[in-house]
Amino acid sequence: MTTPILEVTGLTMDFGGIRALNAVDLEVNSGEIVALIGPNGAGKTTFFNCITGIYRPTAGDIYIFRPDHAGRLSLKGLKPNQVTERGLARTFQNIRLFPKMTVLENVMIGRHCRTKSFLFGAVLRTRANRREEEEILEMSYRMLEQVGIAQYADDNAENLPYGAQRRLEIARAMATEPLLLLLDEPAAGMNPQETIELDRLIKEISRAGQAILLIEHDMKLVMSLSDRIVVMDYGKKIAQGNPLEIRTNPAVIKAYLGEEVNA
């Protein structure tokens, strides 16, 4: 049974005279891992920035389907924090943690948008507030265990080894309880061993029912993980299909894969 989670239609983004995205359509269904690939400058990260509210797209529509909400919700024109509240969470290709906060705090902060009490609860420390705070703490700790970095919980994020920082970014995004997790080049800068571990981690998260949309250059990882692959070039979607179809698609080979497939 596949139900749609994200539906993007005709997404277009102009920067001055340059069309970075040209009428891109894309859907993600529940439980799926979809990979967005393409050469450098194809518009993959721009696509992420548009759907998470960092950029305001020139044209096109972005909808999310929430189980607690009949019909679809438009994400277009919302601010990034509102998009996060509605169920998209993302990581960045260059790591963007809160460096001077502890690992645990980094995750807890992702959790805060799912809780109610803000200023007054913090000042008055009501019982409900304290219970909520304990739940956040417990849940954040579980999150760290899930991605395997619980031993660093009290260290400052900036002091973590590179691979652990990547994992922390994923944990922080997961803490917002997203319907769809967006990973922007999660394997960037990782050594082969770390990439294998990442592959395992993403599969684990996916098995728990999490839908994932990822941008990645590491073809081995993409082919191993993805249920479906969408290929972009020069801001346009040029192909989509399962890994096998993409591997043998002449347009894709021409645009991008080239030698890698022949090798």
Added chain:
Amino acid sequence: MDYFIELLFSGLTRGSIYALIALGYTMVYGIIGLINFAHGEIYMIGAFTAFIVATVLSIYGFPLLAIVIIAGLAAVVWASSYGYTVEKIAYKPLRHAPRLSPLISAIGMSIFLQNYVLLSQTSDFLPFPALIPDFAFMEPVAHIVGSTDLAILVTTVVVMLILTLLIKFSKLGKAMRATSQDRTMATLVGINVNRVISATFIVGSSLAAIGGLLIASHIGQINFYIGFLAGIKAFTAAVLGGIGSIPGAVLGSLILGLTESFATGYVTSDYEDVFAFTLLVLILIFKPSGLLGKAANQKV
């Protein structure tokens, strides 16, 4: 020796008042990278509010403790609403403008608020009622350490403790730290950055208003211009300690207060402000990032 202790305490008192104001500068700078030059005026408005409320209440014969609490709360609420509004009117529309624009806007707000109080109140110095009584237990040492000095020190320490807990443990505090470290990322984990910025202005303004109440009842008079010099001094203290750093603001304020106190006590009182600003110049030459500041590669 008595004289030394007297100067020490007067320096600490001064320093704590500077700290209450300096925290507002440093917190706002930490979050949006703006020197809020209208902050001194918020402190002045806090003092005026406390003055008006305290005067009215004392006419009706309220007990002193009730006057202090009500006047303090009124000052905090009223000054916060000014701080909040100033941010919404003068800084928020310029959030993505070049750095110079909000700075000029801040100076404009400062001049506006001074003249607004000048026109709506008066240009005269107003006698501020003595809100803090002489404690009986302070009698034996009253010639060295005044009761107001003690009250100011204790209040400041309590306020600082609350602030530290708020920033370290509360959700708002975490959101503030996250926003100051990476604003875009903060919105992406679902933090409403506008709300955090507003909250920062409210917290900073509340601290300044408490400072306004304390200093006004210490010195015993206020006018529309007190915010300017106090603001500049507190700004100096914040830079001295490393702007953007909260412990730095407190440390810088205490150093500035003690320097002024000892310099006026042992050298001459004619050059009180000269000592303060000499200190600023020296720190800018030898350690531009301030005592506890990070090297200036972050926010510039």
